[in-house]
Amino acid sequence: MDASLDALLTAHLAELARTNRLRRLRPWHWHSGELRDADGRILIDASSNDYLGLSQHPLVKARAAEWAERHGAGAPASRLVTGTRDITLAVEERLAAFKGCEAALLFSSGFQANATVIPALTRVGAGETAIFSDELNHASIVHGCRAARAKTRVFRHSNLDHLDELLRQHSGKFGRKLILTESVFSMDGDRADLPALVQLAERHGAALYVDEAHASGVLGPQGRGLAADCGADIVMGTLGKAFGAFGAYIAGSRTLIDWLVNRCPGFIYTTALPPAVLGAVDAALDLVPGMDDERARLAQNSQRLREVLAQRNYDTLGSSTQIIPAVIGSEKDALAAAQRLEAAGVLAVAIRPPTVPEGTSRLRLTLSSALGEADIQRLLDAVAACLPLRQKD
Ligand SMILES: *Cc1c(COP(=O)(O)O)cnc(C)c1O
Numbered sequence: 001m002d003a004s005l006d007a008l009l010t011a012h013l014a015e016l017a018r019t020n021r022l023r024r025l026r027p028w029h030w031h032s033g034e035l036r037d038a039d040g041r042i043l044i045d046a047s048s049n050d051y052l053g054l055s056q057h058p059l060v061k062a063r064a065a066e067w068a069e070r071h072g073a074g075a076p077a078s079r080l081v082t083g084t085r086d087i088t089l090a091v092e093e094r095l096a097a098f099k100g101c102e103a104a105l106l107f108s109s110g111f112q113a114n115a116t117v118i119p120a121l122t123r124v125g126a127g128e129t130a131i132f133s134d135e136l137n138h139a140s141i142v143h144g145c146r147a148a149r150a151k152t153r154v155f156r157h158s159n160l161d162h163l164d165e166l167l168r169q170h171s172g173k174f175g176r177k178l179i180l181t182e183s184v185f186s187m188d189g190d191r192a193d194l195p196a197l198v199q200l201a202e203r204h205g206a207a208l209y210v211d212e213a214h215a216s217g218v219l220g221p222q223g224r225g226l227a228a229d230c231g232a233d234i235v236m237g238t239l240g241k242a243f244g245a246f247g248a249y250i251a252g253s254r255t256l257i258d259w260l261v262n263r264c265p266g267f268i269y270t271t272a273l274p275p276a277v278l279g280a281v282d283a284a285l286d287l288v289p290g291m292d293d294e295r296a297r298l299a300q301n302s303q304r305l306r307e308v309l310a311q312r313n314y315d316t317l318g319s320s321t322q323i324i325p326a327v328i329g330s331e332k333d334a335l336a337a338a339q340r341l342e343a344a345g346v347l348a349v350a351i352r353p354p355t356v357p358e359g360t361s362r363l364r365l366t367l368s369s370a371l372g373e374a375d376i377q378r379l380l381d382a383v384a385a386c387l388p389l390r391q392k393d
Pocket residue numbers: 108109110111112114138140182186211213214238239240247248
């Protein structure tokens with residue numbers, strides 16, 4: 001036992017507690033789709049990413065169980081050894097069709113995909129690849145940029161003039177360019193202008209990488225995301241959010257996928273996804289395209305929540321999706337607001353730095369189409385009752 005390490009960690013934890021940034025794991029329970037706290041109290045879930053309620057859908061659960069029964073609990077090895085089955089390839093083919101791409105490749109998680117595909121892509125071709133990354137990109141993208149050890153330029157959030165300027169400063173230099181963005185930003189709930197980004201990328205001879213974690217299943221025609229058919233070069237999506245399962249994928253050209261199979265360490269040196277997960281994804285792919293009514297209700301309820309927050313003068317940033325931030329400011333006030341809402345029966349977790357910028361601690365409310373009208377009404381009433389009217393800035 002290294003006592004000096006323990007002393008350092010203890011001091012760091014004390015510092016986090018002093019600045020209201022200490023995180024603790026709390027156990028939650030789901031019984032027949034209802035969220036309960038440790039005391040068994042039912043809460044309205046306004047914090048999960050299960051946007052279509054598919055993690056609790058009978059067909060998704062049944063196929064996960066069926067494929068585990070038929071094919072086993074685990075994958076026997078990594079994909080290039082014995083981890084690829086006919087069902088693995090079939091699910092990848094369905095994902096490619098869903099995203100309107102030639103091919104798709106499964107990954108263990110979205111974090112793993114971003115953390116490993118981005119650095120791999122910067123090591124192709126002669127010369128150094130320069131990365132251009134939106135300042136609000138997810139921690140896994142930031143991790144990928146750091147792991148790439150390539151020159152990374154951060155552009156102001158969704159500011160295409162700034163991106164254009166950075167790209168122009170780089171023009172004429174040797175090497176490739178890679179632009180990184182999310183299609184729906186995970187903490188602000190706003191959307192990137194993908195058609196404009198595609199144009200800009202083309203103009204500068206750059207490749208465009210789009211993270212669709214919060215758009216796949218929820219937005220675009222038949223829930224196929226915002227990047228479907230937009231012309232992005234590399235599309236990443238997750239299966240643990242609207243798909244209600246687990247894992248992630250990269251979709252793109254056949255050549256891109258063939259290359260990743262040969263050169264991406266986070267794909268090569270890890271165990272394949274287990275059959276139960278593949279079964280859940282397969283069932284979600286049956287359901288998602290037909291869920292237009294659910295998507296419409298989700299969009300409508302999100303708008304109702306934004307209106308209640310606007311009436312109380314809360315900034316919801318650029319949110320136009322099922323992710324609705326209510327910016328509060330300090331860590332302490334955000335935590336207190338979350339506690340009041342929880343006492344009123346609504347779970348809306350406070351998000352603090354370093355996840356969001358200093359001074360923008362917030363409640364991040366997320367809705368699901370699985371919430372019925374009575375729950376939505378209770379949620380809206382609780383928000384109105386628990387969030388004090390703010391002074392207009
Ligand atoms: C959740 C998320 C990820 C990570 O995906 P996991 O499958 O949960 O690891 C990546 N990017 C964004 C934008 C996300 O919100």
